[in-house]
Amino acid sequence: MSDDRLWAALSEVQDPEMPVNLVDLGIIYGISERDGVVDVDLTFTAMGCPASDFILEDVRERLLREEGVRDVRINIVWNPPWSASRMTQAGRDALEAWGLAV
Amino acid sequence: MPTAAEFAKTIKSGELIESPNEMTPEYLRELKHTLIVSGDTELISAPAYYLAAKKAPSINAFMTGIAIIQDELAHAHIAYHILEELGEDQEKLIFSRDPKSFRYPYAFDVPLDSWTELVVANGMYDQAGFCLLGDIHDKCSYGPWKRGLNKVMAEENFHLRNGRTWMKRISATGGSAKDELQRAVDWMFPLSVEWFGLPDNLKMHSTQLEYRLKGLTNDQLRQWWLSQVVPYCEQINIKVPAHKETKDGTDVYVLDYPFPCEFDAENKRWDFKKPITWDDVLARWRARGPRNAEMVALFQEEFHKFRKSHHQNGN
Numbered sequence: 377m378s379d380d381r382l383w384a385a386l387s388e389v390q391d392p393e394m395p396v397n398l399v400d401l402g403i404i405y406g407i408s409e410r411d412g413v414v415d416v417d418l419t420f421t422a423m424g425c426p427a428s429d430f431i432l433e434d435v436r437e438r439l440l441r442e443e444g445v446r447d448v449r450i451n452i453v454w455n456p457p458w459s460a461s462r463m464t465q466a467g468r469d470a471l472e473a474w475g476l477a478v
Numbered sequence: 479m480p481t482a483a484e485f486a487k488t489i490k491s492g493e494l495i496e497s498p499n500e501m502t503p504e505y506l507r508e509l510k511h512t513l514i515v516s517g518d519t520e521l522i523s524a525p526a527y528y529l530a531a532k533k534a535p536s537i538n539a540f541m542t543g544i545a546i547i548q549d550e551l552a553h554a555h556i557a558y559h560i561l562e563e564l565g566e567d568q569e570k571l572i573f574s575r576d577p578k579s580f581r582y583p584y585a586f587d588v589p590l591d592s593w594t595e596l597v598v599a600n601g602m603y604d605q606a607g608f609c610l611l612g613d614i615h616d617k618c619s620y621g622p623w624k625r626g627l628n629k630v631m632a633e634e635n636f637h638l639r640n641g642r643t644w645m646k647r648i649s650a651t652g653g654s655a656k657d658e659l660q661r662a663v664d665w666m667f668p669l670s671v672e673w674f675g676l677p678d679n680l681k682m683h684s685t686q687l688e689y690r691l692k693g694l695t696n697d698q699l700r701q702w703w704l705s706q707v708v709p710y711c712e713q714i715n716i717k718v719p720a721h722k723e724t725k726d727g728t729d730v731y732v733l734d735y736p737f738p739c740e741f742d743a744e745n746k747r748w749d750f751k752k753p754i755t756w757d758d759v760l761a762r763w764r765a766r767g768p769r770n771a772e773m774v775a776l777f778q779e780e781f782h783k784f785r786k787s788h789h790q791n792g793n
Contacts, residue, residue: 392636392639393632393633393636394632395632424541424545425541426541426542426544426545426546426636427542427545427636428538428541429538429539429542429643430639430640430643433643474629474632475628475629
């Protein structure tokens, strides 16, 4: 299974609070797959992220919809810490259009 | 200041009003009243939600609950800040008014006593707030308020999601957890339906609509709310006393109980066998409910204590 397909899948998952997807937001640090088991390294924009449960649920749910995926393991990482510089240009544009300076 | 005729023309043209010197005194009064209801509603939801969020079942859930309260305080601030620009004293409005004179929906006066009741409030009360503010955001003739609501709508969406996700989870758990959820919906659903006020056939004239402070009538807003809440509850196997009918090709939600009817706030029970009049409802609203004084005291008491001790120390 190509990792590109899994990255594309997560770029369809919107952040629960802001109109930007998780990949453009830059909180997905890594995706790998072996025998249908997907490992995801992800972080949150803040340690006290109020949407953390929703994000975990959405990532799991979306990846499980990909053909051949039978399990999703999420590893929450804090290093390197997230900052606005980890956003893609598309993510920056989306948030600026929404009225958030990044 | 424009004449009444000039002002009526501006309103009719769809232009936005940007400052007090573009308004008639009547418009200013109605705008202030609408803002006070909005500010008070957001403000009081903070203590109402806080007293229940303390019962969160996990740290993550508690963080979400607290974040929602933080949002609500920020939303209240938008309304009070605009009121200040219109000549009102924000501090007096929040800290020096009698609890009974706050203008928020009666529903918040009935205590939310558990996490389950909090998430139903997120699913139903925040949906009501979403409909009311969404309409203002869409149609309001006062520019500063209309623009201030841009971000509010996205945040209310997050509150709704918390409500819906947890309601679904609790319903799927089944057993006594689901029974508790059903009991919460049983008393909170009709309170939310009441939230939108007098039915259109009893409300002969709406100044708010005339001035385009809002765009939808009470019944239209109520139908919007029902069209969001009823199908969702049915989808997660929670019973609600309303159903959909198709009249002349359009869907209409019909209540399965006399509206309005008797409510026992102490025991959180509706008596669907006892229809009442809207005068009875308005009297209940004016008298306020069980938690009104406690919630207002939660933010007023310490403010005055702090003020007093500061003055004694000569600061």
